[in-house]
């Protein structure tokens with residue numbers, strides 16, 4: 001059966017893989033109980049850790065050697081030789097602990113550079129050995145008072161901040177290391193521990209270098225809790241001296257020597273069973289296990305909360321798409337339909353924009369028609385010119401039939417411009433609505449490629465509809481030229497006769513040809529009359545076109561867009577191979593990364609929950 005500590009170790013490793021080492025709200029990492037080792041420089045921190053492990057494996061040297069947190073997970077194995085594994089070097093077993101030391105150094109430099117800066121990204125090291133207890137310790141940089149050569153001025157403060165960020169978490173057990181040959185009141189570790197844990201309930205005091213105390217003095221006051229009271233008993237330690245390290249005294253004999261020291265010490269003999277690094281390791285392991293047991297309900301609650309939040313986020317950014325082509329096709333068609341729904345809402349008034357089409361018919365088209373240069377075209381002078389040219393060598397006898405036709409044809413030609421302009425204006429409105437609809441289709445947001453494909457297909461379809469619209473409105477204009485409404489002229493003629501009769505009764509002189517004897521005035525009157533007749537006819541044509549152009553445009557462009565904007569695209573998608581469908585569903589890489597991350601986290605949390613369930617209640 002896995003131990004509780006082993007379980008937490010596992011979750012801790014998974015957190016590191018996911019880049020969760022605290023700092024972003026309530027992370028799982030922060031909820032996991034851990035033991036952080038703090039102490040001033042040269043207080044004996046490394047020695048305690050190595051002694052607990054029973055191996056030399058920590059970098060040594062002058063200055064600040066520990067510059068990144070080292071998460072040290074100890075796993076007890078029943079038999080076999082010791083080995084170590086780094087999380088950042090997967091599947092490599094280190095049996096040579098000198099190589100472990102070198103790897104810690106190299107990995108530290110990899111993040112901090114040779115600049116001797118510090119970093120809060122932890123290095124994760126697991127050691128498997130029959131000589132350890134299950135325990136996780138976090139080695140932190142030693143608290144220092146002065147920056148040494150080559151280190152930034154801020155290093156003193158940076159280290160304190162980093163250490164503080166670990167020990168101030170309520171789930172952190174503080175292993176405060178102080179050397180016995182220094183006044184406990186001035187111990188950096190105790191000062192910091194007092195600050196973040198004033199009641200001393202999560203601080204374990206460790207006193208090193210008992211063997212180095214001045215002759216005639218002892219540390220009973222500290223070890224028996226009189227100098228500085230903590231909730232847990234103090235543990236005294238005797239590590240290897242520098243001379244012993246230099247002589248390569250091995251750890252097992254160092255442990256034995258330490259045991260002998262306490263057993264034979266006149267000062268600490270009565271405390272011997274509760275002193276030494278082996279005892280410390282067991283004490284911590286037991287305590288850590290009990291803390292974990294207490295915390296399990298809150299860890300499970302946090303895991304559940306995280307799972308809920310991640311699921312909600314997954315729903316928001318969209319679940320992963322299935323890989324078979326049927327499902328891909330289905331997804332693409334769903335997206336298209338979602339887009340079409342939004343587009344139709346724009347046209348039908350559920351969303352803004354469709355009204356701009358009516359604006360084209362109600363405002364733009366009439367304004368353009370009004371601006372057409374009929375005054376110039378039907379001026380007396382131009383009428384005379386056109387009519388005379390149409391007559392040729394033989395001037396017309398009664399009415400200039402050819403002249404009329406030419407004048408009417410010429411005038412109707414002017415309608416082509418506004419007719420085409422209406423088609424274009426509506427085309428641009430529709431194109432803009434496509435763009436807007438793409439942007440507003442929530443479901444499409446995650447698929448930039450598909451969005452672009454749909455936009456391109458819709459625009460291509462609109463282009464075809466525009467061509468159809470253009471042909472149709474021009475045809476309407478041409479139809480007006482091809483057959484004139486003869487009735488209009490007959491009526492006009494009859495009316496003019498009636499007017500003449502009425503006038504001659506009232507005023508017989510008016511019955512005569514227009515006043516003045518000369519022919520010029522007669523001709524002027526005659527051409528003006530032709531001009532005004534044509535103008536009246538064109539006015540009628542204009543009214544007709546003002547109504548029929550919008551009908552043609554709506555029929556060819558708007559209704560077709562509403563009904564069959566993506567028809568061609570559907571046919572095209574249906575013929576695509578699986579690879580092409582997959583490519584269409586390409587997502588924003590950032591989003592995909594985020595989803596993968598969420599999926600990984602979800603997996604972590606779910607498996608953590610299952611494992612806790614399996615272990616915790618046994």
Ligand SMILES: Nc1nc2c(ncn2[C@@H]2O[C@H](COP(=O)(O)OP(=O)(O)OP(=O)(O)O)[C@@H](O)[C@H]2O)c(=O)[nH]1
Nearest residue numbers: 041042043044045046047142209238239240241242
């Ligand atoms: N005699 C004796 N020497 C000790 C004891 N503990 C540590 N030392 C020596 O004190 C020196 C510093 O010990 P380290 O374990 O390197 O201390 P540290 O706190 O890790 O030091 P930094 O990593 O430099 O901050 C070494 O030379 C150790 O041999 C002890 O209990 N007795």
